[in-house]
Amino acid sequence: MPTITKSNIAYDKRSLNNQTLLKLYYNMLKPRLIEEKMLILLRQGKISKWFSGIGQEAISVGVTMALKPSEFILPMHRNLGVFTSREIPLHRLFCQWQGKASGFTKGRDRSFHFGTQEFNIVGMISHLGPQLGVADGIALGNLLKKNGNLTAVFTGEGGTSEGDFHEALNVASVWSLPVIFCIENNGYGLSTPTNEQYNCKHLADRGKGYGIESFILDGNNVIETYTKVQKLAESIRKRPRPILIEFKTFRRRGHEEASGTKYVPKELMDEWEAKDPIENYRSFLFSKKILTQQMDEAYIEDIKSEIDAALESAYAEPNIIPSQTTELNDVYKSFDYKEYTPSKETTELRFIDAISESLKQSMRKHKDLVIMGQDIAEYGGVFKITEGFVEEFGKDRVRNTPICESAIVETAMGLSISGIKSVVEMQFADFVTSGFNPVVNYLAKSYYRWEQEADVVVRMPCGAGVAAGPFHSQTNEAWFTKTPGLKVVYPAFPYDAKGLLATAINDPNPVLFFEHKALYRSIRQDVPSDYFTIPFGKAAFLKEGEAVTIITYGAGVHWALETLDKNADISADLIDLRTLQPLDKEAIIKSVKKTGRAIILQEDSLFGGIASDLSALLMEECFEHLDAPVKRVASMETPIPFIGQLEDQYLAKGKFEDALLELLNY
Template sequence: MNFDRKNLTNEQLLDLYKKLIKPRLIEEKMLILIRQGKVSKWFSGIGQEAISVGITSVLDKDEYILPMHRNLGVFTTRDIPLHRLFSQWQGKRNGFTKGRDRSFHFGTQEYKIIGMISHLGPQLGIADGIALANKLKQNGKVTAVFTGEGATSEGDFHEALNIASVWDLPVLFVIENNGYGLSTPTNEQYRCENLADKGVGYGMESHVVDGNNILEVVNLISELKASMIDNPRPVLLEFKTFRMRGHEEASGTKYVPQELMDMWAIKDPVENYRNYLKATAVLSDEQDEAFRAEIKKEIDTDWAKVQEEPEIVADLHEELNDVYRPWEYEEFNPSDEKENIRVIDAISNGLRQSMERHENLVIMGQDIAEYGGAFKITDGFVAQFGKERVRNTPICESAVVSAANGLSINGHKAVVEMQFADFVSTGFNPIVNLLAKQHYRWQENADVVVRMPCGGGTQAGPFHSQTNEAWFTKTPGLKVVYPAFPYDAKGLLNTAINDPNPVMFFEHKQLYRSVYQDVPKDYYTIPLGKAALLREGNDVTIISFGAGVHWALETLGKNPEIKADLIDLRSLQPLDWEAIYASVKKTNKVIILQEDTLFGGVASDISAMIMENCFEHLDAPVKRVGSLESAIPFMKSLEDQYLPKQRFEKELLELLAY
């Protein structure tokens, strides 16, 4: 192994050595503790330390790094106190996740480290968002994100590289190619000679690096960092290295040929660097022993400190209140000046006024820039706000949602438009596993709104007509909003953008241009979780949202003798249980109308909660009305049969006659 010190001083070389042996010595301690049953699980990075330590040593303390399981050197090189790391691994309160997540599945703004989730790929998109925020701030900062050779087969890897390349984002994409994805060797994972070759397809600079040579890592990263300040761009780096332990300790390494283990043992990054320092008289035996003794003492002292920490005690109030970022709603009241506009105009106005109010707000989506979006909601936005803040995206919903999360982490707000709500399925993972869980896991908000043009009635068929709110109302950590009128659409969108929590904002396409209302011209907000009582009566409670509200109004118009409380939920998560229960207790009969199919839908949970909390007030079974249990069809006659509009009147009359 050839080491080139370039202009590094002896002090810098020794500092690198201390940083390199620290994670190794910690790991050796952990392996002993595992055998003693004092540590439950461990993902070893022995043999790969030079990559983590080298990259982190070069980057500034305020530059974000997104590591993985085997990157202990990132955390130690950022000087996180060991007792806090040990507390995290042991599930103690002094860790970073209050015992809610394990090992390296955490982030910390204090040390500018964003931990992974087990789905691996989405963190690459987060790095895009963080880098985009840096680029918008023009602060010259670089972001480094780690992945393994196994995760390069995931779609998120390709999506993130493509976005970074198209947007010239200053990201170091770090592939630690250690030969195996758990037990699957590289020849069963990809066919190109080097994973760095994939950069060619994205017009991206790439390098193959000896990941076991600490000086080669440091020298290259130093050069790249300096050049990326003047020439912001992504760089793909493939570090050739090897994992000397199992995927995790329980896995073992029986699947690895012994000759391969022997070959890589000779390339050990710690031993080779130590031998180099001693051969060049930079490091003496006495210094080496002193460094190791000092680190071992720190390890033992901090481990003992963690053993004195009490175990986590479950606190129900804290657990439930950490699901969402606490936020105090600020009410903005409109003036009396109004205009008669459509739902689509109200959404556009709200979005425009929010862009004016929040200079750190970025909107992203397919065709939303000069074209104005599929429904022309952002028409004219580029002229007013510029392409930096109104960004066309490639067709890659997963990485775009992840990038929105990265923007939030780095101090921005983001609105993502799904061209159609149906397409959210390809961005489902980062929504339910990143955005939704982030505050609960490590107390970081996800300031992201995902706009969801949805719904049937336009003969658009199975892939452009779903109303899929139930996919998200089930997921703690997400808020779900579903307005039916222009006034609500504008006010609720403004609130959703103000809210630091992730919000799924559903917009019914059939209502876009068919429903008019007098709407204030200036900025205003409406609180989430407050239903609207549109009609009052004692005969029955009708609960609905979205297009269903208009179907209910039409039915009541045809049957003026029915005196009903008509509740427009407006917000599905949180739900206005107080309004629902008060009405049911007054009318004693309730029917719930939704456009989605019935099984597993919002109506089912509302029905169950009414049965549990208002049973003694009911004079009839709770009635639910929804679409047929099939995909939504294309032809009008089939779609009319599918949707519940025509069945609602019959079900309502039967309930009243019960």
């Protein structure tokens, strides 16, 4: 690289020793040389894509060197310097980019979409925003463990337009979380300039709205970045709180190389090229006689040799051989189910009491388990399930949250990265739409992508029959059974609710736990008083017969029981699925092969629901044993109405008896 005779950036080395000053230079030089090599390989067709951080190295390196190795960093595409400053072996990085087994995702994700507990780095997902809330969760884990660590998370100026940014800052502020939010303001979100991205003078000004200290730093000045972040980090460790930093810099390459930079005015590009963080810092070190030409050449030769050797070893590694067994086995973290047998002593409990008791006993069993949700602390939740929990477990573990479902699901993910289990209460299952992205894209995919479990239970009060209307009555389980990586549980009785919830909390995988509101106070049952578990994937046979198999779950179980009580002459297998993912396919198929008829009852509207998949399964597996077409019964294809007579018309409950008799008479 050519020498700039005079630096265009004003450096103040302060009390930094020469060793640190040179380390800052070396750590910036390394990602630059890697990037230059990657651009050559891209032109040669040896890699498929590259997101360049050329010109932004000072931020990644300065922040990473200012933090302790034990402190998590959540970087983005243009933060190669985070990975190299944490001294991840280049062989593993190159294997990651080439989809080799020695990478971090077994070829399942690309570039920087990975994390590593070994190096305390959590990479991004393409949706950008969720990592901010995940950083909150890791920071909360630091607080609860009292380990004195902080967390740093990166986003771009474009990412600050996402709702996750605002939710994460608000949660961090309300809970005084030790997290540094780093905004790399590099001029463009793909091709959209900053004046079309936000309408305030500085993004750092947004910190004021959340009661957060904020700072603006020259993102091309590595000394300013390193020393300021180091000072702020020391302060945060002593007095935990969030801080927002806006780094002013520029993206000198395309969003990714294929997009180019034609939309950038030449004079603007020239201005920022003159502020190159490496060449200017190099000139400063030369001028202070800290770096010599010989040292510089030795650094470059050393790094290039490391790059070439790592590339050669990565190329030499064999390509991944696809294995369906391997892929399927890696969707979920293995879970060694431990059975806790029920005691003989029982108490009559309502469905809602069984949920509360299971939560309480799990809180006692798992000493760091955290429950989060709106109004769940002193108020006890809108259904009073957590009433009295604060008095026993304290507000650190029973946490009222702001109204921000997305950030709280992300926070739960961050807690899991910290090794802490959590239960998130959606006030109503309908409200999960506000946290849908992190559920289906972060919780569901993390283990498959980089073997990071999402040890999170999301409680989902759901269902109609209580005159709550379109926004408080949905039973939306089919949204999640469609998503590999999630487990879906839907009990119909207090006994099952208590045992299955205990299992859900023990399971290290993400579980959507549906609780039908109409059953909360209407269904009672004798339930073992002590802690016990029920395995997932085991349906319950409530009745056994020869004429027909009835398959249902949730409130549908009670509708089917009422119908059979009215029609005592019907000989039926009544299967309560209890868990929808995993599904007890064996029990279903065995029953239908025996009876020759099947009817599937669901509360959800028909199209795209669980009943459709079950019907297809039975047609494929039991066709030659069927004496009639598989029958599906579901609610109307409308949103859920409020007024009682319309809700009654909507629900599948009123249609089931006629459909069952029709099937038997086929």
